[in-house]
Amino acid sequence: MNATSGTTTEARKSKIIKLIENQKNVKLIFTEYAGHGAEISKRAVAEKVDKVIAVGGDGTVNEIARELIDSETALGIIPIGSGNGLARHLKIPMKVEKAIQLAVSGKTVKIDACFLNEIPFFCTAGVGFDANVANEFAKQKSRGLKTYAKMSLKYFRTYKPQTYLLEYKGHEMSKTAFTITFANAAQYGNNAMISPDSKIDDGLIDLVVLKPFPFGAAPIIGVRLFKGTLPNSRYVETEKGTSFRLKSEEPLLVHFDGEPHQLSVNEVDVTIRQQCLKVVC
Structure with a gap:
């Protein structure tokens, strides 16, 4: 405990x-x-x-x-x-x-585990705005959704979307993104459904790219996040795969299962191992 x-x-x-x-x-x-x-x-x-x-x-x-x-x-x-x-x-x-x-x-079932440069995660990992907010949230004395929302609002106006290079399924492409999330489970937590169609035992990683969006679209995106309809947004791109590589010009600040981590490298490999963890549920 x-x-x-x-x-x-x-x-x-x-x-x-x-x-x-x-x-x-x-x-x-x-x-x-x-x-x-x-x-x-x-x-x-x-x-x-x-x-x-x-x-x-x-x-x-x-x-x-x-x-x-x-x-x-x-x-x-x-x-x-x-x-x-x-x-x-x-x-x-x-x-x-x-x-x-x-x-x-x-009773127990078996679920998948994902890895970000060998760091295990079971819900989500990613870069961008979410990683920056997670980093600030970790420094706060008070916890909970209210504090997280306060941190999100504080940094929303000043955060600048970053450009990344993504490799998957033999393709390489540049993406300018507000956030990039690699999802094993459907949500970040608090029923914020970043990838509502994710299955935790299918051997697949769900890539969710939230593209830059105007300030006025933020409330709608927020509603979609909690209603589980975010993939329907024109600002969202999704892809499924068993491995991804992400590169940036600077060392990456990442989050995994809500925990922030500053890497010393500017490249990460995201992989999955199917049904390797027994869980009571």
């Missing part, structure tokens, strides 16, 4: 802890530092533990899930984060009591 995740109050967290501790055959461990969840998960795989249940947001889920790839140890999720993108895609209940019950006793 990441006790500092999301917007949950201390009283709510205490209740969650008690609910988990009342479960049979469950050991609760608190993450104490960055990377601790990965260490716990790696040890669980070596000890052939049935499940590792992530109690937290998408960052906690990603850190734990990456160590369970290609293992027999399943991932469970109790979502208490800001966006909960993977949990929402998998239709895991947002009510903690139901999520605990499912995580402890539910």
Whole structure:
């Protein structure tokens, strides 16, 4: 459990802890530092533990899930984060009591994992405006959709679309984009459906290019994002594939599952491994 995740109050967290501790055959461990969840998960795989249940947001889920790839140890999720993108895609209940019950006793399925220069992600990764907002959001003391929306509005007017070189299916083309997203799941989180047709077990990456658009179109694009109709916009291009390469003139600032990361390189390869992670859902 990441006790500092999301917007949950201390009283709510205490209740969650008690609910988990009342479960049979469950050991609760608190993450104490960055990377601790990965260490716990790696040890669980070596000890052939049935499940590792992530109690937290998408960052906690990603850190734990990456160590369970290609293992027999399943991932469970109790979502208490800001966006909960993977949990929402998998239709895991947002009510903690139901999520605990499912995580402890539910059945498993296998899902895909994507990789951005070998960095695993399970929902989305990308560059552009979203990566810049994620970078600023990570610096804020308060979390949640309200803070994310505030950061988005703050940087929207000043952000300048970038030009990238995209390679896929033997073709190379230049794209000037507001954002470029590589989607394994349908949404960023908070039901913001960047790629509503994405399937998490089909072995395909969905490329979503949001082209530059006038300021007046922003509210319509926002509505489409949350209604799941963004691909219908004339400012959006989509493509499916098993691998993509993206290049830029500058070292790339990327996001993966909502976490920002400044790369030292200006080129990324995005790949997928089909049905390599067991998940309770």
